[in-house]
Amino acid sequence: MPHDHHDHDHDHPHALLPPDPALRVKALESLLTQKGLIDPAALDAIIDTYENKIGPKNGAHVVARAWADPDFKHALLEDATAVVADLGFYGRQGEHIVVVENTPDVHNMIVCTLCSCYPWPLLGIPPAWYKSDAYRARAVREPRQVLAEFGLHLPEKTRVRVWDSTAEIRYLVLPMRPAGTDGLGLQALTDLVTRDSMVGTGLPLSPA
């Protein structure tokens, strides 16, 4: 869609770029490369990191370990930053991590109403719904209705605690271990942990 012509255009340099976002990023990348400010090979490395190396499997590993090992879980709830750093899950947008535990009494759910803060080293780049206006606006006011839209209907006795990520603390939900998983090994447990269960908008899978 062409950019509308408002007075604000004169104050905002971005309006000088092509309106189509794909062309816009191409123009910026080309200009910054010409000026020697960015290296396209570095861009490829950044994209490779978040497409292939860092994602929800990191968080799933942490959750499964916590289910399997009470000492690990205790340490994780005490000082998650140190524990996940030991596993190599430290870095940009995950410099200060807090893990919050779901119980039959309380269900935790994570949002960032001001932007879209998310624990990148544990979960990767946030999904579109997490960044949507609807989620940012509604998660704090009507969390139960939002959870219902994810197919998650909480018992009335369970309290909801919504964590608005307004600083550089990044939150990970430790979901409850599903029933019927007593004999499962670490990898089998890891496979049950969904991304949404670690944001609090879903539950882990049940064993087949």
Added chain:
Amino acid sequence: MSRIHDMGGRLGYGPVQPTLDAAVFAQDWHARALAVTLAAGALGQWNLDMMRHARECLWPGDYMRFGYYEKWLAALADMLVAQGLVSTQELRTGQAQGPSPLAARRLSAAAVGPALARGAPTQRHTTGPSPWPVGARVRTLLPARNMRVAGGHTRLPAYLAGKPGRVLMQHGSHILPDSHAHGLGEAPEPLYTVVFDAAEVWGQPERAGDEITADVWHSYLAPE
């Protein structure tokens, strides 16, 4: 008092549309937009708080119309010009008028892994005002505002302004965005997670006893 980005509790939105785990980046240009922004940020000419403020200062019509990565791109272009890294003429023509004196700081492919792994921790070891203990009763500022820069960046959401809460966690001292976003120094302060009763925040909660927490700097709070 707040800007368009301050969305918590705003009415009128439709359902959230959960998506299945598809590609990390729905479009190739999304990936490119993220990478250009991170690589440009690695030049060290601005901090994350400044970039957040640049996104928040988009014209509200643009902010609402733009998708996530369009906001990033627009704020990056504005920041590049504001910091003098590119000229409006270069932006208009897409042609560089010469190499940048900052080219020596360019992020190399080999440096990407270490830079992302290093992050940018915001905790600082300082001797500030005595932190309130866990359990302390506090109340947030009303209205939510930057007390150093009129209309400036702040991280107290409007929906939590003037609300009573209880200190749930202490996080030590962290860089204060209200200062850092405006080049006024890190000004670290104690940071707390404060828990609020949803009934105090909304008048009528979805269910009595539900709660909201936020991470709140010392100067956003007064003892209750």
